[in-house]
Amino acid sequence: MNPVIEVHGLGKAFTLHQQHGVVLNVLQGLNFSVQPGECLILHGRSGAGKSTLLRTLYGNYLPAAGSIRIQHEGQMIEMVGAEPRQTLAVRRSTLGYVSQFLRVIPRVKCLDVVMEPALSRSLDPAQAERRAQDLLQRLGIPDSLWSLAPGTFSGGEQQRVNIARSFMVHWPVLLLDEPTASLDDANRSVVIELIAEARAAGSALIAISHDAATRDAIADRYLDMSPKELDHAC
Numbered sequence: 001m002n003p004v005i006e007v008h009g010l011g012k013a014f015t016l017h018q019q020h021g022v023v024l025n026v027l028q029g030l031n032f033s034v035q036p037g038e039c040l041i042l043h044g045r046s047g048a049g050k051s052t053l054l055r056t057l058y059g060n061y062l063p064a065a066g067s068i069r070i071q072h073e074g075q076m077i078e079m080v081g082a083e084p085r086q087t088l089a090v091r092r093s094t095l096g097y098v099s100q101f102l103r104v105i106p107r108v109k110c111l112d113v114v115m116e117p118a119l120s121r122s123l124d125p126a127q128a129e130r131r132a133q134d135l136l137q138r139l140g141i142p143d144s145l146w147s148l149a150p151g152t153f154s155g156g157e158q159q160r161v162n163i164a165r166s167f168m169v170h171w172p173v174l175l176l177d178e179p180t181a182s183l184d185d186a187n188r189s190v191v192i193e194l195i196a197e198a199r200a201a202g203s204a205l206i207a208i209s210h211d212a213a214t215r216d217a218i219a220d221r222y223l224d225m226s227p228k229e230l231d232h233a234c
């Protein structure tokens, strides 16, 4: 099977202009690839660059060196230096990102927030609504909240609404940044189930999780990001 994401020689440095121009070389010479249905866990101590790598893969940071190729609509696309329009197209249908935090949009009700990724792909609204309701139910969001805007929800409720939204549609490549952080056991199990369903549907996953039980449940391979072994997956 061909990989859906291939990373070669990836490097990222931060220059701290307001702190005497100190340069932090956070990522250096990273190489890895991930196949459909596979889950790669980013592993390394705090500060090793795990979040920086996810943000670089998503296109939030421009790398200093290297290549990130993603299979989008049947073609491998180079993401480093891609036009913003291209990056947005890849993000719309190929590359998903699950963070712990919901970007709250004022006055948009919870059910619409969750359905939006499906509607933006022009999927059937009735099916999208059923899927959104099912996800919210599984993640323990009471139906009394579905027609309210999530701005006033608790932190944990917002996190679960965000997870429901993230798993609303199929993503060929899905980046997960601590998806189960601060969830209780029941909700953590639901997220692990959703991750397993995404893998069974062929998503390639790249994840950070500080929770050993979650890592054990979802990992196929680990990318060791400790400084001495920056350049290979094990």
Ligand SMILES: Nc1ncnc2c1ncn2[C@@H]1O[C@H](COP(=O)(O)OP(=O)(O)OP(=O)(O)O)[C@@H](O)[C@H]1O
Residues within 6 Å of the ligand: 014, 024, 026, 044, 045, 046, 047, 048, 049, 050, 051, 052, 053
């Ligand atoms: N926007 C930024 N500007 C400057 N330095 C940054 C920036 N983002 C991250 N860094 C630095 O890069 C290094 C890696 O940070 P990163 O958040 O990627 O680590 P991490 O492995 O995800 O850590 P943790 O497990 O603690 O979340 C840290 O030393 C951090 O200070």
